[in-house]
Amino acid sequence: MFNKLRRQILFFKFHVLHLRGVTAIKKWQTGRLRRLIPMIASHIPLYAELLKKADIRPAEIRTLADLKKLPVTSKAIFLNKPVREYTNRSRSLRGRWAQTSGSSGAPFNPLRRRHVRLPWYGDSLHYRFLFWDKPWVVRAQGMRIAHIRVLPNNKLNHLVVPVTDFLNDTARAVQCIIDFGPHIIESHASILFELATYVHKHGLVLSPRYVVSVSENLSPATRAVVQEALHCPIYNRYGLEEFGTVGVECAQHNGFHVNCESFVVEILDDKGTPCSDGVFGRVIVTDLYNDEMPFVRYDTGDCGKISWTQCACGLYAPRIWIEGRYGAFLTLGGKRYHHFEFDAALDSFMDKIISYQVVKLTETNICVRVLPGPAYHTSDGPDIVKRVQARIGENIAVSVQCVTSIPRVPQGKSQIIKDESVSAL
Ligand SMILES: [Zn+2]
Known part of the structure; x- marks a missing residue:
């Protein structure tokens, strides 16, 4: 009875943290961090090794600012390592093994934290927009x-x-x-x-x-x-297989409010230096709750920005905006063009385009396949060519093709960058 009440109080504190101020949020995150770092140092060989190499003692990581002393990790450091190197064998593993789409490279199986599957915690993370004005409701019950x-x-x-x-x-x-x-449709x-x-x-x-x-x-x-x-209304959600739901939109639909009781999100520039509020860089996430396969300072491969400015909805929970994946790119004439560069070129057409796919046909020839929306006009085609050409130069021929569907990768997502030059050989 006492334990049940204690669990309910703990959950409620978790559930309402994003309604509190910046100081309360940072205090919570600091507390979780002080618990997480000694745990990874004692129980996860991969992190013990990383800390040793960087000459960092767990006791040195006391605040959120100290987090930047730790090395940035990525999918690459987990690949080809035995599972026992990066999972916590001091306890039985009860999380769920997930498979990422592989859209940014090699497939990878992360172990998702267990409590995402618990109804209270799962609903709180996935459907948070339902509870912001009614925090006493703790589940998408009856939905x-x-x-x-x-x-x-x-x-x-x-x-x-x-x-x-x-x-x-x-x-x-x-x-x-x-x-x-x-009541809710999700896809x-x-x-x-x-x-x-x-x-x-x-x-x-x-x-x-x-x-x-x-x-x-x-x-x-x-x-x-x-x-x-x-x-x-449609609510957009930002998540990764490694973490589950990292952020959800509020009724303002201006950025994703980070599930800040569970995640610390940092934005770093190419040199690894933290970016100022509102400046785009690499999205780095630390999961404060995954004790079985911890992800600490994990490079998501996404490009985004963060802001701690209070949202018009009243919440102080930080918001992130995601631009695209760093991992998705095409090599044309020996130069690498990232997905977000094409995003930038097509940005002003996104009220007319449902989705698009940039396809490399040959080393000097690309095609932008466009799934047009109702406001799209054929005269937009030449304008798209001009914008893309301005990014990649005149040496690459650009064409625009209107299509009725964009093919999907096995996980059901549309593929934004595609190289068909290899299969054409
Ligand atoms: Zn908001």
Whole structure:
């Protein structure tokens, strides 16, 4: 009885931290850090070795500012190492092994922290926007949630439609969702777009209270189409397989509020120096709760910025904005062009474009495949060519092709950068 009450109080403190001020948030994070660092030094051989090499004693890491003394880690340091090197063998492992999409390189299986699967904690992290004005509600209780996703899960009150079923027989999948009558529909942005256009085209009635977009860039054009067809707001969520949900939008839809009770997010420049508030750099995340396979100062491969300025919604929890992955790039004429450079070129067209894919056809020839939105006009094609050309120079020929769909990688996400020059040889 006493233990149950204690657990509930601990959870409630966790759940409402993002409603508190900056001082309370930083105090909480410091407390978790002081617990995390001695643990990784004693129980995780990989981190013990890293600390030793950097000549750092765990006792030196006392504040959030001390965190920057620790080396930055990445997927590369985990790959090809035995699992016992980076997992905590002082206890039995109860987390869930996840598989990343591999869109930024080699596949990698992280062990997700266990408490994400606990209903209270999971709901608090994934559907936080539901609770910000009602912190006494601690679960998405009674909410029927429909997911269109790759991997199945069997939770009470949840409907899971596999992405392949949705794509192979959209009519049946949509009817199944309508019959379920979901309060929340959750999927990748490109799948939500297809759902919305199907519903609109066939004059169907599907009115969830909220739509949640996960694990793909959500363009303003996609947001507009989905909101109009499904008559409800769309909340974008930022997460990675290594961490689960790192941040969620509030009703202002201006950046992701970091789940700051669980994660410390830093932005670093190319030299590893912390960037000022609002300056883009590499997104580095420390998970304060994964005791089984800890991720400390983990380079996500994403490019983003952070701000601790109070949001118009009233929250002090920091917000992050994500621009794109550092890992996704094309090599043209011996020079490397990152995905976010193409993002920058296409940025001003994103109210007209649902999604796009930059395809390398030969060493001197690329094609921008565009999935046009309702506001797109054929005269936008030459303007896109001009913008892209301004980034990559006149030596590379650029063409624009309107398509009806963008192919997906196995995890169901659209692929933004593609090299077809190898298969053309
Ligand atoms: Zn906000």
